[in-house]
Amino acid sequence: MRLRLQGPPHAGGPLCGRVRGSPWLCVSSLPTPGGPQGPEGSSPLAPAPAGAAPRPATSGPTPWPLVGNLLQMGSQTHLSLTRLRLPVRLGSLTVVVLSGYTTIRQALVRQGQAFAGRPDLFTFSAVADGTSMTFSEEYGPAWTLHKKLCKHALRTLSRAEPRGSEASCLLEEHVCAEAGGLVDAMRARAAAGGPGGQVLDPARPLVTSVANVVCALCFGKRYDHEDEEFLSVVRVNNEVLRIFAAGNLADFFPVFRYFPSPSLRRMVEHIRRLNGFMERNIQEHVASFDKNSIRDITDALIAQCEERGEDQHGSMLSNTQIIHTVIDIFGAGFDTIIAGLQWSLLYLIKFPDTQARIHQEIDEHIGSARVPRFADKPKMPFTEAFLYEVFRHASYVPLTIPHCTTTNITLNGYFIPKDTCVFINQHQVNHDKGLWGDPDVFRPERFMDPSGRLDKELTEKVLIFGMGKRRCLGDGFARLEMFVFLTTLLRDLRLQKVPGQELDLSAEFGLTMKPRPYLISISSRLRGRLCPTVSAAPWSS
Numbered sequence: 001m002r003l004r005l006q007g008p009p010h011a012g013g014p015l016c017g018r019v020r021g022s023p024w025l026c027v028s029s030l031p032t033p034g035g036p037q038g039p040e041g042s043s044p045l046a047p048a049p050a051g052a053a054p055r056p057a058t059s060g061p062t063p064w065p066l067v068g069n070l071l072q073m074g075s076q077t078h079l080s081l082t083r084l085r086l087p088v089r090l091g092s093l094t095v096v097v098l099s100g101y102t103t104i105r106q107a108l109v110r111q112g113q114a115f116a117g118r119p120d121l122f123t124f125s126a127v128a129d130g131t132s133m134t135f136s137e138e139y140g141p142a143w144t145l146h147k148k149l150c151k152h153a154l155r156t157l158s159r160a161e162p163r164g165s166e167a168s169c170l171l172e173e174h175v176c177a178e179a180g181g182l183v184d185a186m187r188a189r190a191a192a193g194g195p196g197g198q199v200l201d202p203a204r205p206l207v208t209s210v211a212n213v214v215c216a217l218c219f220g221k222r223y224d225h226e227d228e229e230f231l232s233v234v235r236v237n238n239e240v241l242r243i244f245a246a247g248n249l250a251d252f253f254p255v256f257r258y259f260p261s262p263s264l265r266r267m268v269e270h271i272r273r274l275n276g277f278m279e280r281n282i283q284e285h286v287a288s289f290d291k292n293s294i295r296d297i298t299d300a301l302i303a304q305c306e307e308r309g310e311d312q313h314g315s316m317l318s319n320t321q322i323i324h325t326v327i328d329i330f331g332a333g334f335d336t337i338i339a340g341l342q343w344s345l346l347y348l349i350k351f352p353d354t355q356a357r358i359h360q361e362i363d364e365h366i367g368s369a370r371v372p373r374f375a376d377k378p379k380m381p382f383t384e385a386f387l388y389e390v391f392r393h394a395s396y397v398p399l400t401i402p403h404c405t406t407t408n409i410t411l412n413g414y415f416i417p418k419d420t421c422v423f424i425n426q427h428q429v430n431h432d433k434g435l436w437g438d439p440d441v442f443r444p445e446r447f448m449d450p451s452g453r454l455d456k457e458l459t460e461k462v463l464i465f466g467m468g469k470r471r472c473l474g475d476g477f478a479r480l481e482m483f484v485f486l487t488t489l490l491r492d493l494r495l496q497k498v499p500g501q502e503l504d505l506s507a508e509f510g511l512t513m514k515p516r517p518y519l520i521s522i523s524s525r526l527r528g529r530l531c532p533t534v535s536a537a538p539w540s541s
């Protein structure tokens with residue numbers, strides 16, 4: 001085949017959105033009148049009086065020499081950012097923090113183009129090496145085309161024929177197969193627990209099953225729950241995310257780029273290993289590509305390169321950039337789902353009445369004679385409300401990936417210069433007293449209207465996938481995947497708290513925050529196996 005892989009075609013451009021890490025950058029953050037839990041709809045920015053010139057960004061809490069406000073962040077960065085409210089300066093990087101649903105919507109949707117850049121952080125370039133749609137591309141026509149191609153590839157799989165089941169599409173077939181495998185793996189683990197067994201740590205089987213979905217999606221492969229190569233890829237990915245999320249000193253102090261810390265060196269080494277795994281898979285696909293048999297997202301992306309011909313869009317996006325999108329999807333598509341499911345199980349054992357209501361909905365709408373499907377989701381409003389409440393209450397992606405301004409812009413009367421780094425505080429919106437009344441209470445019913453339907457106006461206010469131009473590409477798929485995993489587990493099993501175990505809902509800050517480790521006790525709801533789960537997919541390697 002004639003497909004060639006090469007480096008990105010260009011750097012720089014008219015719509016460049018990059019922070020240069022320069023100390024001249026004005027320090028700004030946007031205060032919320034009424035405090036961090038101010039009433040919903042109240043903007044964190046006071047509008048400038050009519051006809052008045054935009055206000056320059058004000059100064060924030062006193063920054064320390066050299067480190068700025070970095071030491072004031074503590075271990076719960078999202079909470080500190082909410083509390084500090086005012087301008088923050090992290091080392092040499094100045095950051096505007098946006099809070100409040102209305103202000104975030106104004107910035108990301110109404111003035112979306114101006115806030116759609118990504119800052120030029122060192123960790124971003126270490127992860128992405130210039131080819132990533134998520135981290136390293138400047139906002140502009142090439143990026144817009146890239147995101148479109150990426151969406152198209154995901155859609156191709158949601159329309160592709162399943163290979164060996166009654167699923168509606170290949171995507172659903174992968175998810176149902178792994179969800180079934182998860183039930184089997186949990187049963188096996190609990191049984192291996194010895195006398196008094198049925199107790200297990202759900203983290204490992206969850207990680208393997210969800211990672212297998214993304215592997216199947218991206219590379220058409222699944223791995224055994226005990227496969228060492230696979231487990232090591234999963235471990236390395238987790239480690240990269242952990243170091244990445246910890247906020248690397250090199251992002252805030254350019255000098256550390258030249259004198260890397262041990263954790264930075266470790267991260268770069270891990271990324272090299274991960275990229276090696278991806279690269280091997282991509283090369284195998286390029287070698288065995290058959291346009292009449294699209295196996296997965298990598299094939300769908302290769303097909304797009306083939307279709308566009310050698311020169312079309314060539315000046316904007318290289319084939320390498322397009323095909324490497326699979327790396328963005330691989331990286332984004334499993335840790336977020338794993339965390340969501342870990343939180344879901346924790347809430348289910350902490351609130352058994354909620355679990356009982358989901359069991360009831362499963363019995364009424366799915367029963368025991370078939371496996372749960374994507375199409376069941378809209379018929380099960382309480383289960384959907386539960387997932388929204390998990391997203392809201394746990395707020396486990398507290399800040400989006402950092403944005404940056406692509407142009408000088410005035411937001412609600414405040415002037416923000418081009419190339420300013422912008423943090424979007426999703427946690428603050430999800431815990432805004434004015435919006436939710438009792439934000440700290442876990443109450444899925446809040447999303448149900450009096451006639452028992454999902455209150456769509458309220459569910460829209462839950463912020464976990466970002467919004468606007470940089471909104472998560474996989475949000476629709478993520479919700480479907482979590483729904484099928486959850487209902488498949490609960491169709492077969494009852495989950496319980498282990499006696500004497502304290503259930504802690506706090507978490508350490510990270511890009512994706514995981515709950516602290518916990519055990520669950522499981523018991524079977526179905527006598528025997530009335531309906532086998534769809535395990536061990538027929539195409540598995």
Ligand code: HEM
Pocket residue numbers: 133134135147328329332333334336337340397399400401402424464465466467469470471472473474475477478479
């Ligand atoms: C519950 C699961 C998930 C959550 C909570 C989540 C959340 C997010 C968030 C907060 C962002 C950043 C938005 C911003 O910068 O403003 C993002 C971006 C992204 N997500 Fe997800 N995500 C999830 C699952 C997925 C899945 C399954 C995929 C792929 C199949 C995916 C693909 C992406 C991509 C490619 C981006 C980058 C978009 C861009 O830069 O324009 N995500 N996600």
